[in-house]
Amino acid sequence: MSSRPCPRPSASSEVSAVPPPPLRGRIEVGGWQRNRREDEDNRSCWVNPPSRPSPARGEGEFRNLKRDMRHYTRMAAGSLRDIGEQGLLRRIQARLGRRRGAVLLGPGDDAAALRVPRGKVLVVSQDDLVEGAHFERRWADPARLARRLMAINLSDLAAMGDVRPLGCTVSSGLPPGLPGRWFDAFLRGLERAAAAFGLPVAGGNLARSEKLFFSLAVFGAADRSRLVLRSGAKPGDLLAGVGPLGEAAAGLDLLMARRPVPAWGRALVRSFWEPVPQFPAGRILSDFATSMMDDSDGLARSARTLAEASGLRLEVNLDEAPVSPALRRWCASRGKSLREHQLRGGEDYGLVFTVPPGRWAALKRRLPGAYLLGRAVAGRPRTVPGHSSFEHFGSK
Known part of the structure; x- marks a missing residue:
């Protein structure tokens, strides 16, 4: 048990002479x-x-x-x-601790209870942010980290098609020496993100940890017939995307550079901290896409995953991929190939999907921001040679 003395209260504070009542059970x-x-x-x-x-x-x-x-x-x-x-x-x-939306029982009981609409299936996903793997405390903004944690999990629901979020649970591994103000800023960010996304926090868990980590599980509801899987692509389908491509990875590089972010690079940093779950696009693509996933670990890996799930080959062409002036400037400043970076960068959380060629024109009318990335052909599952996008357990 720690023998560290208590901080001395200021003269204006009132110190309770009676300790809080003893806890019973848990x-x-x-x-x-x-x-x-x-x-x-x-x-x-x-x-x-x-x-x-x-x-x-x-x-x-x-x-x-x-x-x-x-x-x-x-x-x-x-x-x-x-x-x-x-x-x-x-x-x-x-x-x-506020109960709202689909949360019937939230913080205050052994488990949360969510209301699932009749006739719907429950859609669940979970993702983590771990110190040393996904962020470093020296450059991480705790409030923006909380928003990112919620956004990347919601992105998984959006990638399943027409899904309505219901609620989430958040677990934290916290070092005892973490400043209280840092944790307060994270909670404020989580509260604001929950309000912005309309996603109530139904509960979670606390644990002591040597490294800081956060894990969020998100729950949604959908019609089974409106879900889009990774495994439905057919030879002849077009490969396409929606959302940024390469922006967030460039922003992460600027954050890790140990020098001030230039004014032209702030939009790239914002792309890293504030990914946008593509729910409107996901709902539309439920009517068009034959396969789909979110682009978290780089386009090369996303395309390969879709190819393997569908048992075919995907040929990638980036001629129509969107490019911002900031991304062009970052590539020039780093001496990087723009298209190679867009292929192998990650962290964007847009959507990558396939669609029958006869439906592309109708999709573009409903989703003007969609762009072509290639096509599916029969053959051994493959995308491009030399795949080297992010892998948690890879050698690089």
Whole structure:
């Protein structure tokens, strides 16, 4: 148990003379469940702890709780070790504990309950952001990291076709020395992203970890007949895409460069931090696409995945791929081939799909932003030689 002394409160703060009541059983906030453990550091320096909301409280009480939490956050600055597990759970409850949309039971019970519309199937996906693999703390903005975490998971739902998001759960692995302000900024970003995307957070989990990581599971509902798989392409189909191509990988390079981002590169950095889930396109493509997936690890890998799933060959041609002036400038500054970068860069989270050639004109009328990338032909599953886009367990 840590013997680190509590931070001394300011003269204006009121220190509770009575420690919070003992916990019974588990600490439960939706899926956030931890075994009972007394945190003496936290109990001995508890500063104005807000009470836990009850289901009977109204919106006024909820606003009061959030006001109390803002005060508590200011008073309890320090690392997560100083704040303690109960303090973290209270912050999460204040930011994300509101029930809305399809969430029938959210934070506050052993498990969440979501309302699935009658006749629909449940569509589930999960993705992670891990320190050292997907981001570095030295350049990561915690609020933007939270938004990115939610967006990349929603992108998987959009890639399945006409899917309506219902809710999500978020799990975190947190080093004890992580500054409390960093975690607060992440929660604010998650709260804003949930509001922007209309995706309530139904619960999650906390764990101690040597490295920082976040995992989000997202749930959606769809008609089974409206789902688009990776495996339906036919010889003769056109390969096409929608969304940026190569922008985010260039933005990531600028972030990792250890020098200020130039003004012309800010749009590229924004592409990395703020991918856009392609839900409008996904709904339209439910009527046209024979196969589809989101482009997270580079076009070369996405095309190869579709080819292998459909048992055919995909020939790629980037003549019609969109290019921004910023991307051209970045390629010139790095001495890179523009088309090679677009082929092998990743992180864009657009959609890559196949469509019958006879339906291309009708699709373009409904989805003007779609562009051609090649075509499917019969043959051994293959895309382009020398594939070297991102792989989690590759040698590079």
